[in-house]
Amino acid sequence: MNTIRHDWTKEEIIALYNKPLMDLLYEAATAHRQFHDPNVVQVSTLLSIKTGGCPEDCGYCPQAARYHTDIEGNDLMTVSQVKAQALRAKSSGSSRVCMGAAWRNVKDGPEFDQVLEMVRTINKLDMEVCCTLGMITENQAQRLAEAGLYAYNHNLDTSEEYYKEVISTRGYEDRLQTIDNVRKTNVTVCSGGIIGMGESVEDRAGMLVALASLSPQPESVPINALVAVDGTPLEDEKPVEIWDMIRMVATTRIVMPLTQVRLSAGRTQMSREGQAMCFFAGANSIFAGDKLLTTPNPDVNEDMKMFEMLGLIPQKPFAKKSQPKTVEAEESEFKAMGEKPKWTRPGHSIERNLKASGKI
Numbered sequence: 479m480n481t482i483r484h485d486w487t488k489e490e491i492i493a494l495y496n497k498p499l500m501d502l503l504y505e506a507a508t509a510h511r512q513f514h515d516p517n518v519v520q521v522s523t524l525l526s527i528k529t530g531g532c533p534e535d536c537g538y539c540p541q542a543a544r545y546h547t548d549i550e551g552n553d554l555m556t557v558s559q560v561k562a563q564a565l566r567a568k569s570s571g572s573s574r575v576c577m578g579a580a581w582r583n584v585k586d587g588p589e590f591d592q593v594l595e596m597v598r599t600i601n602k603l604d605m606e607v608c609c610t611l612g613m614i615t616e617n618q619a620q621r622l623a624e625a626g627l628y629a630y631n632h633n634l635d636t637s638e639e640y641y642k643e644v645i646s647t648r649g650y651e652d653r654l655q656t657i658d659n660v661r662k663t664n665v666t667v668c669s670g671g672i673i674g675m676g677e678s679v680e681d682r683a684g685m686l687v688a689l690a691s692l693s694p695q696p697e698s699v700p701i702n703a704l705v706a707v708d709g710t711p712l713e714d715e716k717p718v719e720i721w722d723m724i725r726m727v728a729t730t731r732i733v734m735p736l737t738q739v740r741l742s743a744g745r746t747q748m749s750r751e752g753q754a755m756c757f758f759a760g761a762n763s764i765f766a767g768d769k770l771l772t773t774p775n776p777d778v779n780e781d782m783k784m785f786e787m788l789g790l791i792p793q794k795p796f797a798k799k800s801q802p803k804t805v806e807a808e809e810s811e812f813k814a815m816g817e818k819p820k821w822t823r824p825g826h827s828i829e830r831n832l833k834a835s836g837k838i
């Protein structure tokens with residue numbers, strides 16, 4: 479029986495990742511079946527509630543204001559717009575709505591109050607609600623929890639060492655701090671990363687060490703394959719090989735057997751056969767909808783056809799944890815504190831990011 483280990487070493491994870499593929503798949507599928515029904519896959523819909531104009535310099539992201547991409551920025555959506563989208567997602571089989579806002583961190587004020595109202599509204603539709611809003615304080619995490627938030631997404635992206643090659647406007651410790659703030663509430667943690675950014679297998683393993691050492695481990699771990707967007711610093715990166723994706727999913731499944739491993743960005747580049755191997759290797763969650771924030775994603779109908787062909791069943795909402803209660807704004811125990819936390823700004827320079835932003 480697999481036990482949950484928090485002391486994985488980088489060397490052990492690299493050895494797993496590099497195993498003969500059939501051995502790796504067998505081990506991952508065995509771990510998967512110990513903790514999950516292998517024919518059930520959770521389906522989430524990702525909604526960009528505020529697009530573009532972000533002050534950060536994440537090298538993979540077309541929403542960073544400093545890069546010259548084709549993204550059209552949008553102000554924060556209204557609660558009724560979000561409710562309409564959530565109803566559409568529910569009717570097409572999604573159990574979770576994940577709302578993303580292109581912010582560095584959450585600021586107390588009318589916009590955050592509006593997001594809290596979106597959380598209340600979607601939770602009342604009996605769907606799981608997830609947010610990805612950048613860095614948050616403990617008080618903000620408490621307010622989201624009270625509104626009925628089910629999960630908070632905050633990706634580690636890559637290893638601590640390679641993080642410095644991708645982002646200069648914040649540090650790895652800020653990511654860990656936000657995850658820690660979320661952990662002080664009953665909101666579940668969603669945190670994963672991106673492969674194909676020029677990192678090594680050691681970096682992929684380093685990220686898994688960091689995630690697996692969290693106690694408890696994240697309830698959900700998205701594995702993204704970079705979608706290289708023109709105008710971003712990573713525009714010239716080669717597409718991720720399907721074998722890398724399968725190995726990454728399988729290794730994640732073995733080191734974090736309880737988590738939901740999510741196939742995220744980059745699915746349009748994967749064949750159905752490739753995706754089926756990822757499901758066999760332990761992936762049990764996908765994003766549905768034709769867009770992932772701003773990058774393309776397979777059509778919902780195509781996904782449902784694939785589910786039918788593979789005999790997969792969408793997971794019901796709150797299958798892993800009960801539905802949180804929603805506390806109305808006027809009954810809230812937590813008030814805005816207007817904190818100005820000192821998130822770091824390492825300030826090192828990344829040549830390719832400077833080039834993409836036209837600074838050199």
Ligand code: SF4
Pocket residue numbers: 532533534535536539540541542579580581582612
């Ligand atoms: S990934 Fe998020 S924080 Fe980074 S630039 Fe894009 S929107 Fe901003």
